Amino acid sequence: MIISIASGKGGTGKTTVATNLALSLGKGTRLLDCDVEEPNAHLFLHPEITETEEVSTVIPIIDDALCTGCKKCAEICRFRALTVVGKKVLVFPELCHSCGGCMEVCPEGAVTEGKRQLGVMESGHCGELGFSQGRLRVGEAMSPPLIKKVQKNRNDASTIIIDAPPGTSCPVIAAMKGSDFVLMVTEPTPFGLHDLKLAVEAVKILGIPSGLIINRADIGDDRVVAYAKEEGLPILMEIPFDRKIAEAYSCGIPIVEAMPEWKNKFRSLYGRIEKLVPSGGQPQ
Amino acid sequence: MLVAVTAKGTNLAAEVDPRFGRAPYILIVDTETMDFESLDNSENVNAFKGAGIQAATMVADKGAEVLLTGYCGPNAFKTVQAAGMKVVSDVAGTVEQAVKKFLAGNVTYSDNANTEGHW
CATH class of the missing domain: 3.30.70.20 (Alpha-Beta Plaits)
Structure with a gap:
């Protein structure tokens, strides 16, 4: 089963959801941080990196x-x-x-293959959780080839959680493509809704089933909920605007560590996703 | 001598467009006769990337030896330089004024791009 965490708008809580979901599932799960322009899942997971690979792309050299x-x-x-x-x-x-x-x-x-470095891919683990991330070279503008490389790093994990970049452009599509399910994280604000709509349209084109998590669910208004209803987008979880969560986040502590009762909430979230994926996901 | 001038319009009375790659028109002016050819640069105006490179290639192919413009980015500069052209940047006024000023020798050639590349 491959689950991508996407949003549209940045800063809605993709990494929060991705890291906490992955930690709650634990063994047999691998988190792939495909937000290669600014990978930040490592800030919460403190993974031990055991492999580093340079990733480059082909460019022409003229004789x-x-x-x-x-x-x-x-x-x-x-x-x-x-x-x-x-x-x-x-x-x-x-x-x-x-x-x-x-x-x-x-x-x-007269044209032969040269190389341009795109960035690096780093792999390791965080306890029993597998981990890989891409880091785009500073100044590089093209991230999809690096994202695709990170995506392939599935090892023998049966569940893959992909932390996708924000937006709806090529990097996001590259990160979501091939997923069994896209979990959208939004906030109930006009900006959150606006960008969520764009992301939902993009996922529709890819033909991947999707569901919604509303983060900071008790701020803003109810327009996101109304939109989800209209679209038939299931709301799978609501995360409150809670000072304890924010404090843990600011210290780089995952919610499930600061408030262990959230582990079960994330596990049942996974259970709900499994029911929404027709074949139960691709075997790895 | 042929000089290329970035312009907002299609004749000598047009104002110099400060942008090189994305100027709507580029005029190739013969400095001896003041005859000119107006090049439609609209394809580059809407280019996603590489507008300066293409504009530079176009004016080089026309045989211009000098480029008069406002700003010239690094890729465009590299291209005009490879073509053996010289660049005068920070040019303003009308195309005619710019060419006259150039003919009066009242200009400095750039030895670098004077703006950042943009994405």
């Missing part, structure tokens, strides 16, 4: 001795990572999306 300046590589590039001035090809590696088109079309074999 000026073979290049005739025919422009075919620049013409096929949709991201304008290559241009030809005079007879010389200029490469802008940060714009390259690694499609390999330039290498394919070059009649002279």
Whole structure:
């Protein structure tokens, strides 16, 4: 079973839900922090990192001795990572999306594979809980290849919890794709609702069943609840705006550690999700 | 000599557009005759990324030797430099005024980009 935790709006409690759900399930579970631009699940889990792997992507390298300046590589590039001035090809590696088109079309074999570092993937564990995260290189703009790499790091865990980035753009889609269930975390505010709607639409396109957690459930208004009803989106949990939770959070302490009674709430949340996934999830 | 000037309109009376890659028009002006060609840059205006690179390639292909503009980012600068062009940045006024000022020798060539790249 693969569950992605997503939101739309940032700061609604994705990491809180992901870490507490993973800790409550414990053995046989692996948390993948796919919010590679700012992975923060480690702040609550303090995992022991045992493996570090550099992740890079393919970029073109031009052999000026073979290049005739025919422009075919620049013409096929949709991201304008290559241009030809005079007879010389200029490469802008940060714009390259690694499609390999330039290498394919070059009649002279002058374009070969180089590398651009995207970031690192770190794996380890937190007690019996498996853990992996990606960390995007500072200055790098393209995160999906790193996210996909982190996603593959499932080892032998039977339950995978993916902490997705906020928003609805490519990194989020990359993180959610292939999940059995998307758990949306929102807050009952106009901003929370606005961005939740965008996320719900994105998940619909992917065709993944989803449910909702309302965090800080006792602030704001009831428009999120009304929207969920209208959409047929099940509300699976409500987390109150509780000073004790906020205090634990600010010290990097998971809710289930500060208030162990929450462990059962997260376990029954998982039980409810299992019932909403038609096949019971993919076997790992 | 041909100079490229970023412009908000299609003739010499148009104001210089401070942006290079995303200027709506780029005028290629012959400094001897003041004849000019107006290039429609709308494709680059709406480009997701790489507008400066494409604009730079376009003006280099037209044979311009100097670029007069407001701001030139790092990728655009690298491209015009590779093409052997010189850049005069922080240019303002009309295209005609900019070219006249350039002809009077009242300009400094940039040796660097004068703005950050943007995403």
